[in-house]
Amino acid sequence: MTKELRRLSIVMLVMFLALFGSTSYIQAIHADALHENPHNRRALYDSFEVQRGSILAGDAVIATSVPSGDLYSWQRTYADAPMWAPVTGYINPVLASVTGLEQAMNSELSGTSSTQLLSRLERVISGQPPRGSNVVLTLDPVAQRAAYDALQGYQGAIVAMRPTGEILAMVTSPSFDTNTLASHDTDAVETAYQQLVDDPANPLYNRAIGGDLNPPGSTFKLVVAAAALASGQYTPDSMIPNPATWPLPGSNSLVYNSDNGTCGPGASVSIADALRLSCNIPFAQLAVALGNDAIRAQAEKFGFNTSFELPIESAPSSYPRLSDDARVALSGFGQGDVTATPLQIAMVSAAIANGGVTMNPRMVEAVVAPDLSSRTEVESTQFQRAMEANIAAQMTAMMVRDVSDGAASGATIEGIDVAGKTGTAERGEDDPYTVWFTGFAPAASPEIVIAVMIEDGGGMGQQATGNEIAAPIAKKVIEAVLGR
Amino acid sequence: MTADTAASDTSMLTALRRLRMPQTQRNRELGLLLFAFAINAGAIALVQWGTNGVIDGSFLYYCGGLSALVLVLHIVLRIRARDADPFVVPIATVLTGLGIAMIYRLDIAEELTGWGAYSTRQLVWAAIAITAAIVVVIFLRNYRVLFRYTYLFGLAGLLLLLLPFVPGLGTDANADVWVQVGGLFSFQPGEIAKIALAIFFAGYLVRTRESLASVGTRFAGMTWPRARELGPVLVVWLASLGIIVLQRDLGTGLLLFGMFVAMIYVATGKTSWVIIGVTMIVAGAFVASRFLPYVSARFDNWLDAFNPDLIDNSSMQLVSGIFGLAEGGVLGTGLGRGRPDLTPLAESDYIFPSLGEELGLVGVFAILCLYMVFTSRGIRIGIAGQDDFGKLLATGLSFMLALQVFIMVGGVTRVIPLTGLTTPFLAAGGSSLVANWVIVALLLRVSDAVRSRPRVVIG
Numbered sequence: 013m014t015k016e017l018r019r020l021s022i023v024m025l026v027m028f029l030a031l032f033g034s035t036s037y038i039q040a041i042h043a044d045a046l047h048e049n050p051h052n053r054r055a056l057y058d059s060f061e062v063q064r065g066s067i068l069a070g071d072a073v074i075a076t077s078v079p080s081g082d083l084y085s086w087q088r089t090y091a092d093a094p095m096w097a098p099v100t101g102y103i104n105p106v107l108a109s110v111t112g113l114e115q116a117m118n119s120e121l122s123g124t125s126s127t128q129l130l131s132r133l134e135r136v137i138s139g140q141p142p143r144g145s146n147v148v149l150t151l152d153p154v155a156q157r158a159a160y161d162a163l164q165g166y167q168g169a170i171v172a173m174r175p176t177g178e179i180l181a182m183v184t185s186p187s188f189d190t191n192t193l194a195s196h197d198t199d200a201v202e203t204a205y206q207q208l209v210d211d212p213a214n215p216l217y218n219r220a221i222g223g224d225l226n227p228p229g230s231t232f233k234l235v236v237a238a239a240a241l242a243s244g245q246y247t248p249d250s251m252i253p254n255p256a257t258w259p260l261p262g263s264n265s266l267v268y269n270s271d272n273g274t275c276g277p278g279a280s281v282s283i284a285d286a287l288r289l290s291c292n293i294p295f296a297q298l299a300v301a302l303g304n305d306a307i308r309a310q311a312e313k314f315g316f317n318t319s320f321e322l323p324i325e326s327a328p329s330s331y332p333r334l335s336d337d338a339r340v341a342l343s344g345f346g347q348g349d350v351t352a353t354p355l356q357i358a359m360v361s362a363a364i365a366n367g368g369v370t371m372n373p374r375m376v377e378a379v380v381a382p383d384l385s386s387r388t389e390v391e392s393t394q395f396q397r398a399m400e401a402n403i404a405a406q407m408t409a410m411m412v413r414d415v416s417d418g419a420a421s422g423a424t425i426e427g428i429d430v431a432g433k434t435g436t437a438e439r440g441e442d443d444p445y446t447v448w449f450t451g452f453a454p455a456a457s458p459e460i461v462i463a464v465m466i467e468d469g470g471g472m473g474q475q476a477t478g479n480e481i482a483a484p485i486a487k488k489v490i491e492a493v494l495g496r
Numbered sequence: 497m498t499a500d501t502a503a504s505d506t507s508m509l510t511a512l513r514r515l516r517m518p519q520t521q522r523n524r525e526l527g528l529l530l531f532a533f534a535i536n537a538g539a540i541a542l543v544q545w546g547t548n549g550v551i552d553g554s555f556l557y558y559c560g561g562l563s564a565l566v567l568v569l570h571i572v573l574r575i576r577a578r579d580a581d582p583f584v585v586p587i588a589t590v591l592t593g594l595g596i597a598m599i600y601r602l603d604i605a606e607e608l609t610g611w612g613a614y615s616t617r618q619l620v621w622a623a624i625a626i627t628a629a630i631v632v633v634i635f636l637r638n639y640r641v642l643f644r645y646t647y648l649f650g651l652a653g654l655l656l657l658l659l660p661f662v663p664g665l666g667t668d669a670n671a672d673v674w675v676q677v678g679g680l681f682s683f684q685p686g687e688i689a690k691i692a693l694a695i696f697f698a699g700y701l702v703r704t705r706e707s708l709a710s711v712g713t714r715f716a717g718m719t720w721p722r723a724r725e726l727g728p729v730l731v732v733w734l735a736s737l738g739i740i741v742l743q744r745d746l747g748t749g750l751l752l753f754g755m756f757v758a759m760i761y762v763a764t765g766k767t768s769w770v771i772i773g774v775t776m777i778v779a780g781a782f783v784a785s786r787f788l789p790y791v792s793a794r795f796d797n798w799l800d801a802f803n804p805d806l807i808d809n810s811s812m813q814l815v816s817g818i819f820g821l822a823e824g825g826v827l828g829t830g831l832g833r834g835r836p837d838l839t840p841l842a843e844s845d846y847i848f849p850s851l852g853e854e855l856g857l858v859g860v861f862a863i864l865c866l867y868m869v870f871t872s873r874g875i876r877i878g879i880a881g882q883d884d885f886g887k888l889l890a891t892g893l894s895f896m897l898a899l900q901v902f903i904m905v906g907g908v909t910r911v912i913p914l915t916g917l918t919t920p921f922l923a924a925g926g927s928s929l930v931a932n933w934v935i936v937a938l939l940l941r942v943s944d945a946v947r948s949r950p951r952v953v954i955g
Contacts, residue, residue: 034906039824043823052823053819
């Protein structure tokens with residue numbers, strides 16, 4: 013019996029060893045993976061207790077958490093909610109939905125990013141409750157307010173930034189109140205959300221960096237001109253034939269200039285004048301001459317076909333491969349297959365203003381630890397060199413004349429050299445035009461780069477022009493920023 | 497031996513008894529008991545501090561009664577069973593105390609107080625259980641008397657198992673194992689039946705071990721029993737399957753059959769019995785998983801617990817327990833600081849993951865080691881004992897406990913499919929607590945007899 017008993021005791025030992033093993037696996041080896049499992053409610057409830065960091069723009073606190081006394085511990089509150097909505101997005105723990113910067117900077121705001129590990133440990137040891145870091149933005153409340161006020165009543169977006177990539181303002185209209193979607197009252201949130209989704213004006217779209225992309229229209233001529241100058245075969249004074257109408261290669265369709273006439277007097281026109289007067293026919297010919305590859309290469313140096321992490325992800329603006337010369341011709345004046353976001357068009361101007369270097373756009377200035385002990389600054393980084401500095405100077409000069417003596421006169425400001433370019437884009441055959449303005453000021457040492465896009469013709473249908481609608485809006489924002 | 501010698505032996509024994517011999521075992525036990533009381537008190541205090549931030553008067557209420565009763569048991573042992581094993585009672589005390597602390601913690605989380613609280617009921621049942629143990633220790637002076645009533649215990653065990661089917665007594669719970677008396681309290685007779693059946697198995701095997709260990713056909717290097725010896729084993733197997741099918745109590749069926757196979761192997765020494773037994777278990781499990789829907793559901797949950805289809809319905813409890821364990825990590829969240837209440841039935845089926853969440857892997861290892869030591873004491877009695885009945889009984893009870901812990905903890909950690917057994921001493925459940933303390937009393941009695949009997953020296 014004794015021998016059997018000893019064997020039996022070994023069996024029992026093995027059983028217990030199996031249990032030691034399985035519990036070790038769950039509680040030590042596999043514990044982190046289990047913690048990350050989306051079905052793990054404990055991890056979720058733990059995250060609720062963290063006091064989320066605030067989001068600041070300049071001196072303004074635009075998103076902050078206040079104690080809420082319910083299961084979720086904190087209520088996220090937004091200041092000037094519709095104005096800052098495209099920037100902050102919203103976070104709703106009840107519905108587990110998060111958008112905008114709340115999502116893109118979630119790790120830092122909730123204190124769970126790997127760089128915050130040491131401070132987390134410190135807090136555990138000292139027994140303090142967990143907190144997230146604050147995020148300071150590059151956005152300027154003055155610029156944001158000016159842009160938001162100027163955009164009221166229109167459907168569109170404005171992006172204002174520095175030539176080195178820091179975004180000063182990002183506004184979309186119509187917008188929505190993020191506080192209603194951040195509420196803990198599930199029924200109220202669902203009703204509000206459904207209303208927003210059903211709204212035909214799509215207030216949930218961030219038209220500055222996404223949504224339904226529009227053709228850039230004549231603002232794309234900046235890209236074509238840059239491509240022409242960069243090729244070495246053209247200068248601003250190179251002459252292009254100047255007919256009043258021009259057939260698209262291989263088709264019966266005709267291209268017209270905006271006033272249905274020629275581009276100024278004369279049988280041919282310079283690139284500088286064609287840009288200044290914003291004529292379609294010279295640029296159509298130029299596009300065909302340069303070819304799809306050259307224009308696409310130039311466009312991609314400005315950031316086309318690329319998605320940027322602001323850290324919010326922007327939709328890529330599109331300049332595709334085109335095999336058909338007719339389509340290339342159309343793309344020469346920003347129609348056809350070209351689509352762009354206001355951010356992208358602003359980046360075109362920013363590259364020109366920045367001596368020819370396209371910088372990565374960014375919204376975050378710094379991440380600050382909750383006890384102010386550390387401040388991690390974000391540096392501006394270079395995307396690509398779009399053109400040589402001397403060509404950038406030539407482009408600047410052309411754009412200054414465009415405002416002072418050309419089709420973008422609506423943006424003239426007394427005493428300041430404003431460089432600019434308007435755009436008036438056709439969408440569908442019967443649809444109202446989308447109007448644009450992009451530019452920077454002061455031209456010599458730019459402090460602000462701006463792109464304004466108004467969909468829906470600004471209420472003027474197919475009578476709308478960029479100069480009449482978009483340019484004055486840009487002027488207001490530039491004045492607000494420069495005038496302080 | 498002449499009457500004179502016998503009389504003088506007895507008088508010598510009585511004289512020896514009157515000598516003030518140091519009660520080594522009992523002193524050891526007292527030291528361990530004081531340590532156990534401290535652990536229990538500490539657990540209750542931490543629960544109160546962790547949940548409310550203050551320790552209040554009700555603290556004494558939770559650990560005082562238990563400690564007092566265990567002290568009474570200790571005193572009874574000093575008088576009646578001096579040489580009983582010193583580890584068994586302290587371990588049982590710590591486990592019971594930890595169980596009560598965790599159940600109390602869960603009551604706080606669920607905001608249950610008074611008679612609605614599980615901890616109050618558990619305290620009452622603990623009192624009943626320890627009292628039952630005291631009674632057994634006092635009145636069962638010689639455990640061999642159980643041997644006389646082998647078949648009676650077998651019958652009693654079977655009747656107790658069948659009790660829930662008596663109309664008017666049975667309740668409509670998930671598994672048909674509950675009996676309700678006067679609508680006041682519910683009881684699982686199956687828990688007591690297990691002890692009765694263990695006594696029956698031990699007695700039966702002692703009586704028939706000769707024929708069971710006899711010559712049979714040799715095959716593959718082992719002696720296989722003859723067909724007629726298989727008869728009783730088949731009966732037990734069918735009875736276990738019957739329990740599983742009719743009462744839907746997977747765990748008890750598995751436990752009974754496992755205990756029987758272990759005891760028959762120890763009694764006969766023939767490995768062939770083990771192979772037959774294991775094959776029957778596997779075959780039974782296979783058949784059950786195919787033909788019984790709730791069994792196949794358990795198998796699905798075991799193999800594929802994190803499948804998105806199952807994770808929100810049938811495997812939700814199992815997965816929640818596992819998440820809780822993971823949340824505890826190595827050091828645990830601390831008593832009162834975790835969220836064990838997120839798992840349904842956290843005070844009964846999932847008491848172990850609840851403790852694991854708050855005490856961590858360290859606590860889990862400690863509890864498993866306590867169980868290991870407890871069951872090893874039983875095996876030790878088996879090895880040291882002189883008569884086969886005592887050896888088999890101690891072995892059977894210890895192995896049953898170890899198997900029960902394995903089945904339960906293995907189920908919640910996905911080593912095997914989950915069944916409906918209770919975790920001994922820890923889980924909220926009066927019948928299980930009473931049964932386990934009766935096992936404690938039996939082990940005390942057998943160990944006392946083993947130690948105090950003078951060893952036979954031949955030659």
